[in-house]
Amino acid sequence: MFETQTIGLIVLLLLGLVARSNLIAAAVAILLVIRFARLGFLYPVLERRGVEIGLLFLTVAMLVPFAAGKVSLRDVGRSFLTWPGLLAVVGGAVATHLNGRGLNMLEHNGQLMFGLIAGSIVGIVVWGGIPVGPLMAAGVTYVIVEFVGLIAHIGK
Numbered sequence: 001m002f003e004t005q006t007i008g009l010i011v012l013l014l015l016g017l018v019a020r021s022n023l024i025a026a027a028v029a030i031l032l033v034i035r036f037a038r039l040g041f042l043y044p045v046l047e048r049r050g051v052e053i054g055l056l057f058l059t060v061a062m063l064v065p066f067a068a069g070k071v072s073l074r075d076v077g078r079s080f081l082t083w084p085g086l087l088a089v090v091g092g093a094v095a096t097h098l099n100g101r102g103l104n105m106l107e108h109n110g111q112l113m114f115g116l117i118a119g120s121i122v123g124i125v126v127w128g129g130i131p132v133g134p135l136m137a138a139g140v141t142y143v144i145v146e147f148v149g150l151i152a153h154i155g156k
Contacts, residue, residue: 006035012117019121023131051103051135058133095139102138105145116141 002010009028016025034042065071079085106112116137123129131137 006032008114009035012114015118015121019124021121021124021131024117024120054133055135095136098139098142099135100139101142102140103135105142106134106138112138112141 009032013025013028013032016022016028034040066076079088106116113134116134120129120131120134120137124131
C-alpha cells in the first residue's frame with residue numbers, strides 16, 4: 001500500500017508533531033504533498049537549491065532588526081570593538097566552516113539525515129532546544145565523528 005519512503009515520512013511527521021517541532025512537521029508535510037501530488041520532479045530542484053533557499057530566508061530573518069532600524073550601523077561598528085563582537089566573527093567563521101564540512105558529509109551519507117532529525121527532536125523534547133536546521137547539526141556531527149575517529153586512531 002505505502003512505500004517505505006512514505007512510511008518514513010509519516011513517522012517523521014508524527015515525531016515532529018509529538019515533539020511540537022513545527023519546522024520538522026511542516027517540512028515533512030510539504031514532502032508528503034509533493035509525493036501524493038506526484039510532483040516528484042521537484043525533488044531534484046529542492047535537493048539542489050533547498051539549502052540555499054532556506055539559508056536565504058534565515059539570513060533575511062537575521063538582518064530584519066538592522067533593516068527595521070532596531071540596530072544602527074554605529075551599533076554594528078561598535079560591536080567589532082568588543083570581545084563578544086570579535087568572538088562572534090570567529091564563531092561565525094568556525095560555524096560556516098563546520099557547516100560546509102557537515103554538508104559534505106551529508107552529501108556522501110544521506111542516510112544520516114534521519115539521525116540528525118531524530119537528534120533534533122530529542123534536543124527539542126529533552127532540552128527545550130530550537131532546531132535551526134540539519135546543516136548545523138551535520139556540522140556538529142562532523143566534529144564528533146572526527147573526534148571519535150581521532151581517539152580511535154590514537155588508541156591503536
